[in-house]
Amino acid sequence: MATFPEYIAQNEERDGVRFSWNVWPSSRLEATRMVVPVAALFTPLKERTDLPPIQYEPVLCSRATCRAVLNPLCQVDYRAKLWACNFCYQRNQFPPSYAGISEVNQPAELLPLFSTIEYVVQRGPQMPLVFLYVVDTCMEDEDLQALKESLQMSLSLLPPTALVGLITFGRMVQVHELGCEGISKSYVFRGTKDLNAKQLQEMLGLTKPSAAQGRGPQAAPQQSFNRFLQPVQKIDMNLTDLLGSYHCAHWASPCPSPWVLLVFFYPQCTFPNTGARIMTFIGGPATQGPGMVVGDELKTPIRSWHDIEKDNAKFMKKATKHYESLANRASSNGHIIDIYACALDQTGLLEMKCCTNYTGGYMVMADSFNTSLFKQTFQRVFTKDVQGSFKMAFAATLEVKTSREIKVSGAIGPCVSLNAKGPCVSENEIGTGGTCQWKVCGLDPSTTLALYFEVVNQHNAPIPQGGRGAIQFVTQYQHSSGQRRIRVTTTARNWADAQTQIQSIAASFDQEAAAILMARLAVYRAETEEGPDVLRWLDRQLIRLVGEHTCRVSATIDLNRKRLIIVFNNSPDESSYYRHHFNRQDLTQALIMIQPVLYAYSFNGPPEPVLLDSSSILPDRILLMDTFFQILIYHGETVAQWRKAGYQDMPEYENFKHLLQAPVDDAQELLHTRFPMPRYIDTEHGGSQARFLLSKVNPSQTHNNMYTWGQESGAPILTDDVSLQVFMDHLKKLAVSSAA
Incomplete structure (x- = not known):
């Protein structure tokens, strides 16, 4: 019998899951007394060298409100070729392809070793990867030269079939047409104007053909769009020369918001729900347009925490609203926005944070594009695994299914709600709640979501001895090879009566996971509440936890929490940067941030x-x-x-x-x-x-x-x-x- 630490490590290694409690209290009343909720840190793409993808699609429960995936916890009748869903108890017939199934001839998804399994979706076309470079030209010559070298380096790391686009911005915003032979052609817009999607599509010639134009030109929008997005193998030399010819736009006040033009990229006329990475390189704060965060005059500094507290940050609300609308549009279409902000002063990450936080993009902050911090970090974005594929996934959705005694309250991490209601959705919302499905546009092997659950079983309805609560995580995503894949993780934990088995529950407490789960809650609250109030709440929870349980609790939950919650001595941009990484990193890295x-x-x-x-x-x-x-x-x-x-x-x-x-x-x-x-x-x-x-x-x-x-x-x-x-x-x- 493995000890709890061994059991926890084994589950993390195999399934990428760490629960706050590894034995669950069997009633709602007892669960509320536990102080730390039943919650999990889940890493959907946890790296596994021993997990080859299976070349067929998963078998689903036939009940419309369930649709759980066949897993090792299901009961199977091999003679009648039936299986009972362990979530809704529906009896299901195996498909004809499973005719040879028996006790000695089981498919991989029924073996306990494969509690996490990955399927390749065979239907549908393989989509190319799309990389859109959005480059600020308002920076020092030395910085711009270093950035150009990094961008040219990244082109050599992309697969030949990847589609690439380029937007540059200074006072004016230029959308470059990459399909031209022997000539440089671009569409130029004023950065101060906030154009809507329809206007931009008409100006760029991206509108869909009307029915009157006949059936033939169905591919017309795709062809017109190809002017702006081209395979690397076709335009590698042209794009390298184009990047090399760019010079610094010496303006007294740099960069209007480039985001006004990103709407041209969205799928009304392009690639619906296709993996796309919009990589934005910013050398200073936006001083014009709807996303401006500071005025033109250099004597006026960018907002500080003091200005925000005094409601003296006059551009902040409008800019935040503008970036949120762009982030929502990008996330609904499955597109990732990365922000690489390199400047000695703030660049507006506080206002722009939703663009990376909603879409699962990267946020990188450095002093200059000429530092090894930026250069090596950017190169690591294109790291490949042993199969030669990028360690990044696109346009993912995560669905959580639970057994009847437990419901999902919400998630905290780089995701947005898909507003999917179902029998396993709790009314008690924590973080992004009210749903059992989330969109995670960008995933990598360390991206980790915090998921919070509520025990709903009533005190007067005891669970039979030996009963187990089950949770299934279903992650659908576009692999960097272009394939659609489905990774399914099914896990279960024992129920225990807190009246008689409190020692067993206390022994199952994972204090490292609990520290990170509670800290994520605190950081989430710190976005809308005052820092001292959040610290007082955290202290009260810690006092209650120590008072309720005899289990040893480390004070990791307290040490060095100030950087994440108290904003003293950090600029608004720095706080946004630290919180962004804390809310997406795995348990080991998050613990280092706290202590x-x-x-x-x-x-x-x-x-x-x-x-x-x-x-x-x-x-x-x-x-x-x-x-x-x-x-x-x-x-x-x-x-x-x-x-x-x-x-x-x-x-x-x-x-x-x-x-x-x-x-x-x-x-x-x-x-x-x-x-x-x-x-x-x-x-x-x-x-x-x-x-x-x-x-x-x-x-x-x-x-x-x-x-x-x-x-x-x-x-x-x-x-x-x-x-x-x-x-x-x-x-x-x-x-x-x-x-x-």
């Missing part, structure tokens, strides 16, 4: 993980800190002095040279695999960038108590924040008093 990882290197032995505490900062140590967004190497006071004296260059101190090199090698490994690439910081005791470390560690030693403890025990932190020990002492007192 950074700290490793110590010294002459005392091999590298070891140490507490994220000021007591870990010692003079003879080198520290490596991973906050997800930053990789920092910190040299203690003595080590820094040795390094300045050049000991590492002397042959007799070769071991010191190895000590200096060890954290650098480990940091490089992280820098080469993380998406987006983190900022790399090399600092030392007393260095200006040491603040990045000092702001993250727990201040167990401050200027208030440093003389009490003596200076040998670590570095004092100049802060009035309470230490974790003080927080935990108060938590214990409050938990005991509330439990009493």
Whole structure:
């Protein structure tokens, strides 16, 4: 019998699922007392090397309100060739192709090993991938040159059949016609005008032919659209030359909103529900048009949190509404919007965040297009798997099916609701709720959704001993090869009576998953509520949880939560950027964001993980800190002095040279695999960038108590924040008093 940690790890590896509780309370009343709801972190495209796609389509339950997929939890009558759905108990006949089924000859979908299985949809044409580059030309020459090189590099990574389009924008917006031989042709629009879809389609010649024109020109809109989207193999050289010929548009106030022209791309006249990536490269804030976030005059700074609180951000509401309408249009058509914003000041990510958050696109923020942070991150977008396919999926839908005792309350992550009502939809909404289906336009192997459930079984209707609650996740998506695929994950957990089996429920608690699920809820609330109110709510939940259960609860839920909830010391764009990544990354990466990882290197032995505490900062140590967004190497006071004296260059101190090199090698490994690439910081005791470390560690030693403890025990932190020990002492007192 596996222990709960082994069981949890096994389920995550096989199915990409982590539940807050792995034994579920059997009634609604008991579930509400659990404080942390029954919820799951689900990674739809969890990488599996041992999961070859099956070349036939899934068998579905015949009941119209169910349509669950045949899975290992179903009861099968091999003699009568019938199977009973484990969600609605409907008895279904196997299709003729299953005539040879028997106890010893079972299809893959009935084997417990394949609780996650992937099918290839055979019907329908294979659609090409579409990449639309939307490029800001209002930036420094050096920046623009670096961006052009990155774009030319990306063309060499695309499959030859992929369709590519180009829009550039400065004061004017240019839609480039790529189908012209030997001549550069583009349609130019004023960026200040907000044109509707119909006007743009007429101007670009993308309107559908009328019935009076006869049946023949049915392909006309497709042909006219081909002027703007061409296969890479046809226009690789032309597009490379076109990108190379672009120069910086030196305007005093850069970039009107480019988004006014993206509507030409939508499927009234193009590729309905086809995977498409709209990659937008922004070098500054929009100063004109419906999406403007700051005025033309340089003396007026872009909005700050203070301006937003005082309702003094005059462009914010209109711009946010504009970008939301574009994001809704893109998500309804299955198109992904990526934003690569590279500038020293804010670019308007706060207003534009819905474009990436609704469509599952990437948001990348850097100081310049000429940094390795942008260049390597952009290159990693086109990473391929062992089969040579891109690690990205398009136009996905996720459907959740549940057994009768449990309903789905909602989802938090890069998705939008498909407003699909059904018997498994809860009235109690959490996040994006009121539905059992969501659109996730862009997926990659780390994209993770938080799904929240409600136990609806009544207290007076006990579930039979040994009963199990089941949940099925059905993800339909367009694979980067052009195939439509369906990945089905079916999982179940035991029910338990909290009156008699509370120890079993408590032992099944997954505190890492619970910390991330509660933190996602807090971040979701922080979008509409004041930060201090959200922190108070989080603290109350933690007090109730510790008071209700004897299970050990880590304070990861509290440490370093401030970056995600409290906006002090972060610009509005930075907060949007941090929250975007927290709401889409998998559990391991999200935990690092909440509680950074700290490793110590010294002459005392091999590298070891140490507490994220000021007591870990010692003079003879080198520290490596991973906050997800930053990789920092910190040299203690003595080590820094040795390094300045050049000991590492002397042959007799070769071991010191190895000590200096060890954290650098480990940091490089992280820098080469993380998406987006983190900022790399090399600092030392007393260095200006040491603040990045000092702001993250727990201040167990401050200027208030440093003389009490003596200076040998670590570095004092100049802060009035309470230490974790003080927080935990108060938590214990409050938990005991509330439990009493």
